[in-house]
Amino acid sequence: MLDAGEELFAERGFEATRLEDIALRVGIRRASLVYYYPDKRRLYDAVLARVLGDLHARLEEALASEAPLPARIEAAVSAWVEFVGRRPALARILLREAAAAPQRRPALAVHTQAFTALVQRHVLDRPEFRRERLAPIDPVHVASTVVGSTVFLVAAMPALLPGGRHEPLGKAQLAAHEEEMLRVVRRLLGY
């Protein structure tokens, strides 16, 4: 049910997705959805909460290890790329949320806070981080670059490749992208 919603909301957007289609994919009728979620918006919220929760858990795992700081950051970037590569619906959902005017994304706002807190706790607040000689770059800019190029690649690129082969993106391309992201982060963080 959340699976069906995740896929359809991602591919069509909230407004264009019909509850009928979600129900059909699950194998029940539209009215039966109400038994689980009182309305469309709450179903969407549940989809968003689940996928972002999963991502959050994965990133926390990478960031909270015992390894030194640069290795932990790189592990988080790798985890991110791998996670999105395996779950392209997240890429599409983030693209759509990013496209919406800021005042039109109340659902996402709650979650972004959790991610900034995560980075704050495991990176920015750490004494090792303060000792790093950083390039004079806004960390939000770094995050935006990594997130933006990854989601765009995962969502848009398969269709642009010759041969008509779509999802999922090839392993080689994903690995190349991961390398590229690591390079960007290393340079921006100045180590």
Place this chain on the structure above:
Amino acid sequence: MLDAGEELFAERGFEATRLEDIALRVGIRRASLVYYYPDKRRLYDAVLARVLGDLHARLEEALASEAPLPARIEAAVSAWVEFVGRRPALARILLREAAAAPQRRPALAVHTQAFTALVQRHVLDRPEFRRERLAPIDPVHVASTVVGSTVFLVAAMPALLPGGRHEPLGKAQLAAHEEEMLRVVRRLLGY
């Protein structure tokens, strides 16, 4: 009229945008829109055609100059960043189109062709390009990185910055991003 459509389609998406709102912004009534565009989809197509046409013209200007190849490529990247920075609605529209499942973006398909042809003609087909010692990287990947990180930054970042200041993105941040994109392109193209 195209201005109003561009902004609203960008911020809300095609489905969620009401013709009523577009008409209101123009200062006429909904039914009067029909005099110019027979239906909603054609208005959207016209919006897309205009903004992508403008971008195409700007990029062609940058790519068709007499300068040597690396300089022309860099000019195109700079033109791209500057163009999107001044027209954030394009960023949002591209984000939405990228998010849509491939088979659900007939409108964009026509235009992407024009851009790949542009690159083909002014870059890939040039003998100078063939002589370059390139990193073994897919040019589509390069384009995806530049486009994706820029549109995401322009659309999403203003809201993430402290102070509640939204659009447009500050000049300093845009300039920093442009530098970053140039660096990525230079490295990926191997010069």
Place this chain on the structure above:
DNA sequence: GTCTATAGAGAGATAGAC
């Protein structure tokens, strides 16, 4: 060109049986 008025379709939400 722009309007008012209305038709018509589609979709979410609700009621209540089984």
Place this chain on the structure above:
DNA sequence: GTCTATCTCTCTATAGAC
């Protein structure tokens, strides 16, 4: 839990006056 049936609303599209 899942269904059928229906209500209600919103929005696009159309007709036709000015």
